[in-house]
Amino acid sequence: MKDLTQGSIAGHLVSLAVPTAAGMLFQTLYYFVDLYFVAALGDAAVAGVSAAGNVMFIVxxxxxxxxxxxxALISHAxxxxxQQDAxxxxxxxxxxxxxxxxxxxVAGxxxxxxxxxxxxxxxxTIEAGKAYLYWFFPGLALQFALVSMSSALRGTGIVKPTMxxxxLTVLLNTALAPVLIAGWGTGYAMGVAGAGLASTISIAAGVVLLSVYFGRLEKYVSFHPEQWQPRVAVWRRMLSVGLPAGGEFALMFLYTAITYWAIRDFGAAAQAGFGIGSRIMQGIFMPAMAIAFVVAPIAGQNYGAKRMERVRETFRVASVQCVSVMLAVMVLCQWRPEALVAFFSKDPEVIRxxxxxxxxxSWNFVMSGLIFTCSGLFQALGNTVPALLSSASRLLVYAVPLMWLTSQPGYQIExxxxxxxxxSAVQAVISVTLLRKQMRLQLGLPATQPA
Incomplete structure (x- = not known):
């Protein structure tokens, strides 16, 4: 366990965010590795895997x-x-x-x-998506065990084992992808099904490795079979914080699904281009998202310890760090975006x-950094409903006009x-406004500075 209620907030953010970003980046490489080999199978395969990958938002x-x-609950504890409650x-x-x-x-x-x-x-595209998902669903089911263990560690201020x-799992996936997708060394190419199977095997290996870590090395929180009977009171506490946050991701699924629906008439190449662009965007978001991820345990521990000024400082420092990172990646996407896409496809329309x-x-990126940071603070405060409301506002502002636009004669993909x-601009404004209100309610007024 790492005590985050003492020491430099900026130092804690950097020390936790760097390994978190590294782990998230390697996690994202799961999809880049699959996408690289799947791209050789054609536009329909890329579009199918990309559309199927959107199911991940539900998971x-x-x-x-x-x-x-x-x-939230472990960091507060x-x-x-x-330690007993943790x-x-x-x-x-x-x-x-x-x-x-x-x-x-079952549902998948x-x-x-x-x-x-x-x-x-x-x-x-439909057949490619189904082949991918049917082999990937077991891996998606195992994600829950992985998230449970890694979240418990993050709540105690420990992130390196997860990284x-x-x-290790990405390295395994990288080794398996060409063998299963393209048939390297075996002569038996599974195609997009191999991409799903490679990811499932790798996730299973990750669950085993983290289980071994908890069994042998982790001391603050550990496996206690006598605590595996359902405790409704604990579930209620967890769900009160977690359900609105999960709702945010469900809205992201709807947001992306609506986008695929809106561009479907532009063809498989357009859906493939959007799918590749989305994966690239997710990858370059990783450093900022890592900062936002570690905001929750840092601010959460300080909130549990009633060190309210340190909670405010966590938001201030994390906001500056997130915005700075997002400005840098925005410049990259303004400069040579076609070079990023061309790595995964040679089709001119996909690249375009x-x-x-x-x-x-990329004009969204700075606003996204603020939204990520606000979301982390809402989690730390144990009230994620405002984050869900801001995400709902984004979906409403996006989906309703988009449905009208698709019926207009001059409708273009841009x-x-x-x-x-x-x-995104609307969501950023609402997120910051709601967070300021929530901080006043739960943290009280800032301490006055001496004259």
Whole structure:
């Protein structure tokens, strides 16, 4: 356990964010590795895997419910020096992880076909998406156990073991992808199904590695089978924080699904370009997202310890760091976005759409950095409803005009990206406004400075 209620806030943010960013970057490489080999299979394969990958937002929504609730409650318990409650929360999160994994397996196989029928551009894209998902669903189910353990560690201020496991699993996925997708060394190419299987095997390996770490090395929170019976009171506490945060990711799923629907008439190449551009954007968001991720345990421990001025300082410092990082990646996407997309596809139309997406959407990046930071503070304060409200406002501002735009004779794909910029601006304003109000309510007025 690392005590984050003492020492430099900026130092804690950097020391936790650097390994977190490294782990998240390697985690994102899962998708880049798959995408690189899948791209050789054609536009339909890329579009199918990209559309299928959007299902991950639903799984991420559920893992966010689990992860945010776990981090918030454990960080508060650590701030109060209440190890018994921290262990109870961790073991109940493991039980919830097992139940959620079972739900994903059953619902996933039932709903994959209808979802792809609704958003894919053609039959080839639908078949590619189904082949990928059918082999990836077991891995998605195992994500819950991975999130439960890594969130418990993050709540106690420990992030390096998770980073090491993420690096090792990505290396495994990198080794398996060409073998399973392209048939290197075996002569048996599974295509997009191999991409899903490679990820599932790698995630399973990560679960085993983190389980070994908890069994042998972790002392503050650990496995206690006697605490695996359902505790409704603990579930209620976790869900009160986690459900709104999970709702944010569910809205992200809807946001992306609506985008695929809105551009479907531009063809598989356009959907592939958007899919590649989206994956690149997720990758370059990692440093800023890492800062936002570690805001929750830092501010959460200080909130549990009732050190309110340090909670405010966490927001101030993290905001500056996030905005600075986002400005840097914005410049990159304004400069040569086509070079980023061309690494994954040689199709001129795919490159054109992906580069246009990155060039325009990069105007969102600074606003996204503020939104990420606000979300981390809401988690630390144990009230994530305002973050859900700001995400809902973004979806409303985006989806309603977009449905009208698609029926207009002069409708072009860049209109989608312009509308996205406007929606993100609205969300940023609402997020900051709601956070300022929440901080006044829960932290009180800032201490007055001496004259």
């Amino acid at each position: 991420l929504a559920l893992t966010q419910v689990l992860g945010v609730g776990t981090v 650590v701030g109060r020096k209440d 262990n109870l929360v961790f073991n109940q999160s493991l039980l919830i992880a097992a139940l959620c994994g079972l739900i994903v397996i 196989y039932l709903m994959a076909g209808p979802y792809l029928q609704a958003v894919a551009a053609d039959e080839a 090491v496991v993420q690096v 759409v992906g580069a246009l997406f990155l060039h325009l959407i 209109h989608v990206w312009y509308l996205s910029i406007a929606a």
